[in-house]
Amino acid sequence: MGSLLETKSLTKKFGGLTAVDHVNLTLEKGELRCILGPNGCGKSTLFNLITGVYTPTAGHVFFEGEDITGKPVHIIGRMGIGRKFQVPGIFDQLTVFDNIRVPFFRDQRRSLFFQPRRESGIDDRIMALLEKISLVDKANLPAVHLAHGEKQWLEIGMVLARRPRLMLLDEPTAGMTVTETRKTAQLIRDISSEEKITILVIEHDIGFVREIASRITVLYKGAVFKEGSYEDIQSDESVRRIYLGRSG
Numbered sequence: 001m002g003s004l005l006e007t008k009s010l011t012k013k014f015g016g017l018t019a020v021d022h023v024n025l026t027l028e029k030g031e032l033r034c035i036l037g038p039n040g041c042g043k044s045t046l047f048n049l050i051t052g053v054y055t056p057t058a059g060h061v062f063f064e065g066e067d068i069t070g071k072p073v074h075i076i077g078r079m080g081i082g083r084k085f086q087v088p089g090i091f092d093q094l095t096v097f098d099n100i101r102v103p104f105f106r107d108q109r110r111s112l113f114f115q116p117r118r119e120s121g122i123d124d125r126i127m128a129l130l131e132k133i134s135l136v137d138k139a140n141l142p143a144v145h146l147a148h149g150e151k152q153w154l155e156i157g158m159v160l161a162r163r164p165r166l167m168l169l170d171e172p173t174a175g176m177t178v179t180e181t182r183k184t185a186q187l188i189r190d191i192s193s194e195e196k197i198t199i200l201v202i203e204h205d206i207g208f209v210r211e212i213a214s215r216i217t218v219l220y221k222g223a224v225f226k227e228g229s230y231e232d233i234q235s236d237e238s239v240r241r242i243y244l245g246r247s248g
């Protein structure tokens with residue numbers, strides 16, 4: 001089995017600060033992986049390096065064996081890496097349904113607003129996505145009226161609509177209630193098993209990571225600190241020390 005994503009000695013410096021420090025990360029096809037680490041340890045910067053937002057100071061990123069280091073963001077997106085940001089990038093005034101429609105037409109370089117209302121193939125796919133993210137009942141509601149958690153799910157739906165091979169989620173549960181967080185963990189597990197998409201999730205909350213029950217890479221001060229199962233991570237004294245004050 002070839003790996004889908006591989007970073008080799010990936011490094012990013014901002015002046016004197018090394019935000020990402022010689023990170024070697026290998027993701028197998030179909031894997032669900034969590035990147036866990038305290039605030040400021042370089043998680044979002046790692047995503048910015050993978051998606052081409054930042055050019056690394058040193059090191060490489062390979063996607064399906066191809067060196068994508070330094071390629072522009074839109075090319076990397078088109079190659080099949082989809083990303084959800086910490087702040088949802090949804091269109092407030094469009095309905096939930098139309099938010100999911102946007103990626104379909106954007107990818108075909110067609111305008112959303114000059115399409116006939118119904119195109120059955122696409123509409124069926126949109127409804128299936130809405131079902132997955134539990135927003136069927138709110139399909140015709142302008143997205144601005146959604147609860148915080150629902151907005152996050154909508155954006156996950158928008159990323160899924162593009163059928164990425166790798167989906168990157170940056171703190172998808174930030175600001176969510178306990179119930180929303182649980183539901184998000186369930187959603188991510190479902191997507192992983194049903195859609196056969198490789199997923200890399202950033203999280204700083206070890207409780208959420210337990211719900212996902214996937215392989216975990218702990219990042220600390222920009223470097224890979226430990227890798228293993230939830231049990232491995234949770235029972236590790238040095239990881240506990242990083243997370244002092246947080247419940248496991």
Ligand SMILES: Nc1ncnc2c1ncn2[C@@H]1O[C@H](COP(=O)(O)OP(=O)(O)O)[C@@H](O)[C@H]1O
Nearest residue numbers: 014017019037038039040041042043044045046
């Ligand atoms: N564009 C930037 N310019 C300068 N410093 C940055 C920039 N982006 C991130 N950093 C710094 O890099 C470190 C890692 O940040 P970040 O990757 O956002 O951490 P995390 O997502 O783990 O909270 C932090 O110290 C942050 O201040």
Ligand SMILES: [Mg+2]
Nearest residue numbers: 043044045170
């Ligand atoms: Mg971050």
